Amino acid sequence: MVIHGGVGSLEGDPQRRITVHETLTLFLMESYPILCDYDAWTAAVHCTRLLEDDPNFNAGTGSKLQKDGQVRMSASLMDGRKNSFSAVINIENVRNPIEIAEKLSHEKHKVIAGDEANEYARKKGVKYFDPITPQRRREYEEKSTGQSGTVGVVALDKAGNIVAATSTGGMGYELPGRVSDSATVAGNYATKKAGLSCTGIGEHIVDMGVAVRVVSQVENGMPLNETVKKILKEAAQFRYKLGLVALDYLGNIEIGKTIDELFYAKHDSKSVTTFYSCQAFD
Ligand code: ASP
Numbered sequence: 001m002v003i004h005g006g007v008g009s010l011e012g013d014p015q016r017r018i019t020v021h022e023t024l025t026l027f028l029m030e031s032y033p034i035l036c037d038y039d040a041w042t043a044a045v046h047c048t049r050l051l052e053d054d055p056n057f058n059a060g061t062g063s064k065l066q067k068d069g070q071v072r073m074s075a076s077l078m079d080g081r082k083n084s085f086s087a088v089i090n091i092e093n094v095r096n097p098i099e100i101a102e103k104l105s106h107e108k109h110k111v112i113a114g115d116e117a118n119e120y121a122r123k124k125g126v127k128y129f130d131p132i133t134p135q136r137r138r139e140y141e142e143k144s145t146g147q148s149g150t151v152g153v154v155a156l157d158k159a160g161n162i163v164a165a166t167s168t169g170g171m172g173y174e175l176p177g178r179v180s181d182s183a184t185v186a187g188n189y190a191t192k193k194a195g196l197s198c199t200g201i202g203e204h205i206v207d208m209g210v211a212v213r214v215v216s217q218v219e220n221g222m223p224l225n226e227t228v229k230k231i232l233k234e235a236a237q238f239r240y241k242l243g244l245v246a247l248d249y250l251g252n253i254e255i256g257k258t259i260d261e262l263f264y265a266k267h268d269s270k271s272v273t274t275f276y277s278c279q280a281f282d
Contacts, residue, residue: 063169152197
C-alpha cells in the first residue's frame with residue numbers, strides 16, 4: 001500500500017516535515033490492517049478519509065480556497081478489478097469527498113460535478129460541512145497558494161485487486177470552477193495490472209494523461225519502474241511539475257517526481273518507508 005500527501009517544498013520548515021512524516025506513517029499503519037482483513041477498496045477509502053480529515057492536507061478539511069473564496073473539492077476512486085472509475089468534481093460543503101465518489105461508484109452515471117454534485121450529496125443524506133480552516137482563510141487573504149497537499153492512496157489486496165484513490169482541494173486561488181487532474185483518469189487510474197495516484201500541477205498531469213498512460217504501458221508488458229522512469233523523463237522535458245505513487249500486481253511500488261519533494265509513505269508488507277525516513281515494523 002502506498003499513500004501520498006502531495007508535492008511541495010518544506011526545506012524551510014523542518015518541523016512540518018516531521019509532522020507530515022508522522023501523520024502519513026500513522027494513517028498508513030492504521031489502514032494496513034484494514035487492507036489485510038478486508039480489501040483494497042475498503043482500505044483505500046478509509047485511508048483517504050483519514051487524510052481528508054487532517055487539516056494539514058489540501059483535501060476535505062483544510063482544502064484551499066478558489067479565487068472567489070469558495071472551497072470546491074474533487075475526488076476519485078478506481079477499482080482495478082471491475083475496471084470502474086467514479087468521481088466527484090468541485091463539490092462544496094461536504095466533509096469527505098471520497099465518500100461521494102464511493103457512493104457514485106454504485107450509480108449508472110459515475111462522475112458528477114458542481115451544483116448537481118452538491119444536490120446529489122444532500123439527497124444521499126450527507127451533512128453540510130464547512131471545510132475551511134483559519135489557516136486556509138489566511139492563505140487566501142494573502143493570495144498565497146500555500147503548500148500543496150493533495151492526497152492519494154493505491155492499494156493491492158491479497159485477492160490481487162488494485163484500487164486507486166485521490167482527493168484534492170485544488171491549487172488554491174484558482175479560477176472558480178477549475179477542474180484539476182485528481183478526479184480524472186489522468187490523475188487516478190487502476191486496472192488489474194497497476195494503479196496510480198498523481199499530484200502536482202493538474203494541467204501538466206492532464207496534458208500528459210499520466211496515470212492512464214503509465215497503467216496502459218504496464219498492461220502492454222512494460223515493467224512499472226521503466227514506465228514511471230519514461231513518463232518522468234518526458235515530464236521533465238516539458239518542465240512539468242508532478243509527483244506520483246504507483247504499484248503493480250506483483251506488489252512493486254514506485255514513487256516518482258519532477259519537483260521538490262513528494263510526501264509519501266509506503267508499506268511493502270514488511271516495513272514502512274516514508275519520504276523522510278525508513279522504519280521497519282513487524
Ligand atoms: N493536482 C492538484 C490540482 O492540480 C493539486 C496538487 O496535486 O497539489 O488541483
